[in-house]
Amino acid sequence: MxxxxxxxxxxxxxxxxxxxxxxxxxxxxxxxxxxxxxxxxxxxxxxxxxTKVFTSAALVRTLRDKGVPLGTPVVELLPGLAPDWRADESLTVEQILGQVSGLRESVDAATVRALGDGDDGLLEAARLVVRAGNEREPGRRWSYYNGNYFLAGSVLAALSGTTYESALKGNVLAPWGLxxxxxxxxxxxxxxxxxxxxxxxxxxxxxxxxxxxxxxxxxxxxxxxxxxxxxxxxxxxxxxxxxxxxxxxxxxxxxxxxxxxxxxxxxxxxxxxxxxxxxxxxxxxxxxxxxxxxxxxxxxxxxxxxxxxxxxxxxxxxxxxxxx
Known part of the structure; x- marks a missing residue:
């Protein structure tokens, strides 16, 4: 061609x-x-x-390297969100990456932007997502929602013990020479x-x-x-x-x-x-x-x-x- x-x-x-x-x-x-x-x-x-291609690859690699199953409930990996958790507690990492979380899609771009650019902003965005709860049972239906990836980025940061950006660089950007x-x-x-x-x-x-x-x-x-x-x-x-x-x-x-x-x-x-x-x-x-x-x-x-x-x-x- x-x-x-x-x-x-x-x-x-x-x-x-x-x-x-x-x-x-x-x-x-x-x-x-x-x-x-x-x-x-x-x-x-x-x-x-x-960007979701990179977030997904980095998180799946990190889970694999740490021996954490994709089916692990997200709340277990983000225990700091537990007091505000209104989502289904069975919600897994696999379901948020696969856009089948069933989360209520109520957190919009303006709300997330207002959280600022501090190191804790992403976790606070994730908190808003899970505080809104579920609209349907996890795994039942696909629906594209960026809130799933606010959670995914937060899990990646937590597992890596650093910010999302540093975790992404360390897990895929640098190893792949990007x-x-x-x-x-x-x-x-x-x-x-x-x-x-x-x-x-x-x-x-x-x-x-x-x-x-x-x-x-x-x-x-x-x-x-x-x-x-x-x-x-x-x-x-x-x-x-x-x-x-x-x-x-x-x-x-x-x-x-x-x-x-x-x-x-x-x-x-x-x-x-x-x-x-x-x-x-x-x-x-x-x-x-x-x-x-x-x-x-x-x-x-x-x-x-x-x-x-x-x-x-x-x-x-x-x-x-x-x-x-």
């Missing part, structure tokens, strides 16, 4: 200032860029909910746009970081997924479906699951769109990043076209419609 040609065939990408994409097949990489703003595979974009992935705005950052308007760079609340705060690049995202592919035990745990036949989609731990074993996700923040597809059985990953709010359908089409010769599936609608 010629990635550059596939990008140029996407008419809806022609007015996007900057697009960077790439794929890795059995470790062999191809990358390409497009647009009026000069970028490379090393340029950093906000990747929004693709020098361009992090929460601080990098020197090689790409400005976001909404149509003809350049958007100001807004700070991302520290209390929301486990669900969507990272900057990253095409090269680092490919490296991260190659790291997942190299750790088959971790990958198999993450890709195992936690949803049932009555759920609106198939979902593992931080990843949506496609019809032929694909794992996929998209990310959306003002001025940025991101999408990723991983096919473990083909040792394949592809990623596309853009600095334009309207670009997601085209990124989804690009990634679908790239993987279709391998699977025969058109997954553009699924990648675009995912509720990140």
């Amino acid at each position: 010629n990635l550059q040609e596939l990008m140029e065939e996407q008419a809806s990408l022609r007015d996007v200032p900057a697009v960077a994409a790439g794929f890795s097949a059995a470790g062999a990489r191809t990358t390409a860029t497009h647009g009026s703003v000069a970028v490379t595979a090393e340029s950093c974009f906000r990747v929004a909910s693709l 020098a361009r992935t992090g929460f601080e705005t990098p020197a090689a950052s790409v400005t976001g746009w909404d149509a003809t308007t350049e958007l100001p760079l807004l700070a991302y609340p520290r209390t929301r970081r486990p669900s969507g705060g990272l900057w990253s690049s095409v090269s680092d995202l490919l490296t991260a997924c190659e790291g997942l592919l190299a750790d088959r035990a971790l990958l198999e745990e993450i890709r195992r479906p936690r949803t049932g036949s009555g759920d609106p989609m198939a979902y593992g731990l931080g990843w949506a699951l496609g019809p032929s074993g694909q794992m996929y996700l998209n990310g959306r923040l003002p001025g940025y769109r991101a999408a990723i597809v991983l096919i473990p059985d083909r040792d394949y990953v592809s990623v596309a990043l853009a600095n334009e709010e309207s670009a997601l359908p085209a990124l989804a089409r690009l990634l679908s076209d790239m993987q279709q010769p391998l699977t025969g599936d058109d997954i553009a609608k699924a990648v675009n419609d995912f509720a990140a």
